[in-house]
Amino acid sequence: MIRILGINAAILLAGLVIAELIFGSWIFGPSWGTMNIPRDVRRIFDVSGLYGGPQDAVYTRDHWGLRGSYKDLGAIDILTIGGSTTDQRFVGDGQTWQDYLAQDLGGKVVVNAGIDGQSTVGHLRAFDRWLSQIPGLKPRFVLAYIGVNDAHLQGQQQWDDMASPSLGRRVERYITNHSALVQVVSTIQGTLKAHKAHVVHGGTDVPRGPWIAGHPPALDKTGDVALLDAYEQRVAALMGRIRAMGAQAVIVTQSRSDYRVTSTGEPLGRGASPQSVDFGSWAMQTAFNHRAMAACRREGGICLDLGSGLTFEDGDFYDWVHTTPPGNRRIAAWLAPRLAPVVGQ
The missing domain is CATH 1.20.5 (Single alpha-helices involved in coiled-coils or other helix-helix interfaces)
Structure with a gap:
């Protein structure tokens, strides 16, 4: 026996x-090495504590680590890159701004390659270590939704490196990235198990008004010039990577929930005292956004300053930077008419 x-x-x-x-x-x-790229996953997150709507958000990424529907890697109209505000881990399939943008563009193929936590440092590495290894990936446009993480770059290095600093975690990812059996087990576990949203999403109360006008600081006196210069250089380098893969670059700036921008571009903040208005977050983010637009114009890309052009409303964010499905609808509705002439209906 x-x-x-x-x-x-x-x-x-x-x-x-x-x-x-x-x-x-x-x-x-492809050799995925030790990269922290979610692949072959279907996860169900309990988002009832983040925003109103369905309790569960279904989050899926395919074998290549991409999110969204497409039939041919060579026939993607728009590939989006960015951090967590692009990835949208706690927004269900069908409710991301990419999903709504595809609808508003008449069914164009919009695919999501956002990675939670990444800045432009990580986006540059993604082209070398990840996107270049996807056979036949030939998007017409690559849309970079960037700026929020770069304004808070310190502490983001582990995500930008695309690998964990822990040796044990890197070994685990190496096995996961190469083993067919582990991928099957992980897919089954992800389908059956519900997860609570991490505290980095929704960990703070959403700022609310009243939003009032005031005297914002001069942007040329805001922020560290060296950090802003480095960011502008990275945006230019990122556009070079996009052109190298045969796509046209679309650079889109971002906003935050702790200030508002009117339809004329005027910032609104919250009262810090009877005599002053807090414009700190607006000044910091707008300084980075202006550098992104400067690099984009210089490099001949499609430059969309959403951060200064879109007026968000209460309910559009569930924390400082992450948008809800209604916020995603607003983003798509702002982008679509600006992209339609170049992407084509």
Whole structure:
């Protein structure tokens, strides 16, 4: 009996090894290394504590780590890159701003390649370590929704490196990125298990008005010039990476929930005292946004200053920077008429 069990175990082990070699990527296929790219995942997040609407948000990413529907990697109209405000982990499939943008553009194929926590430092590495390894990926446009994480770049390095600083975690990711069996188990677990949203999303109360006008600071006296210069250089480099893959670059700036911008571009803040209005976040973010637009114009991209042009409303954010489905509808409605002439209806 022991001999029979041993033979059966050996046959099973040999079968698993053969299956891993055939269906995994140990020998053939792209080498994903230790990258922290969610792939072949279907997760259900309980978002009842973040914003109104359905309790569960279904979050899926495919074998290549992309989010959204497409039939052909070579026929993607718009590929979006960015951090968590692009990824939108706690917004369900069908309710991201990419989903709404595709609808508003008459069914154009808009695919999401956002990575939670990344700044432009990570986006540059993503082209070298991830996107370049997706066979046949040829989007017509790459839309970079950027600026929020770069304004808070310190402490983001582990996400920009696209690998965990922990050796154990890197080994785990290496196995996960190459093993077919682990991918199957992870997919099943993700389908069956519900997760609570992380505290970095929704960890603070959403700022509310009253929003009042005042005397905002001069932007040329706002922020660290060295950090702003470095950001402008990274945006230019990012556009070079986009052109190198045969796509046209679209640079889109961002806003935050702790201030408002009117339809004429006038900032509104909250009263810090009877005699002053708090414009600190507006000044910091707008300084970075202006540098992105300067790099974009200089490099000949499609430059959309959403941060200064879109008026958000209460209920559009569920924390400082992450938008709700209604906020996503507003983003798409602002982008669509500006992109339609170049993307085509």
